[in-house]
Amino acid sequence: MQFQGVCHKMHTALAPLPSDADATPSAQVEYQFVLDQATVNQPFVLGQEIELEWTGNIYCVSCGSKTPKSYAQGHCFKCFKTKAACDMCIMKPETCHYHLGTCREEPFAHEVCFQPHIVYLANSSALKVGITRLGQMPTRWLDQGATQALPIMQVGSRRLSGQLEIMFGEQVADKTDWRKLLKGSAEPLNLVEVREQLLQEFAPKIEAIRTEFSANTEFAEDIDILEQEQTREFIYPVDAYPAKIKSHNLDKTPTIRGTLQGIKGQYLLLDNGVINIRKYTGYELIVRMI
Known part of the structure; x- marks a missing residue:
């Protein structure tokens, strides 16, 4: 499955979990990619391979113009x-x-x-x-x-x-x-x-x-x-936390690929490193769920 568009922070939603009447209310966090300001109708599956490829293009989330660099999370x-x-x-x-x-x-x-x-x-x-x-x-x-x-x-x-x-x-x-x-x-x-x-x-x-x-x-x-x-x-949907934190950087490595082990905050936890999706707001990405 492949999707392409300008990246925005992931959409979050809550699915209530059953609990005792006296227990603190808790909920499971659910995520979706957001490309071109629309949610991608494809759920994350822990254990699946994900590939993120940056096309080299960055677009301002305010005016839409192409920009060589992103400022303040996606602005020209x-x-x-x-x-x-x-x-x-x-x-x-x-x-x-x-x-x-x-x-x-x-x-x-x-x-x-x-x-x-x-x-x-x-x-x-x-x-x-x-x-x-x-x-x-x-x-x-x-x-x-x-x-x-x-x-x-x-x-x-x-x-x-x-x-x-x-x-x-x-x-x-x-x-x-x-x-x-x-x-x-x-x-x-x-x-x-x-x-x-x-x-x-x-x-x-x-x-x-x-x-x-x-x-x-x-x-x-x-x-x-x-x-x-x-x-x-x-x-949060996490099967395993990384023993050592290694952060992926699309500016240095435009294509990253790994097995999804969890999601927390705006981070994807892959078996070979983590990536902060919000950091790449405005970046045009090709997302492959393999």
């Missing part, structure tokens, strides 16, 4: 320098500068930045804190390979969520160690207990941030504590 240089989706505040939301009148694209801000955001705890390679738009749950967690996740706060903007993430970052990491992620499942954590400890420890700082953002007459916001939320658990 012009879009990288002009699009709000490529601004530094996407990586560091606490630096959002819309309120200063310098946003690159006002419609983007209203569509993305001024939507309800969640502050969450997750367990992927270890405990981490993160943020995502409300509508991006659980996609954000699955893209990060989290085995557990717990929303702890909801706010009205990306900037406020970023401020809270920075605050919690004094105690909890905000990054995932991708090498540890691909070496096995993280030890289960009691995220509800961690939430209660953090909320108690940071109560004065949370109140100070709430006061600061609620006092702004134009962009007034509040912080909702999600005390009733419960931990969600995710199971």
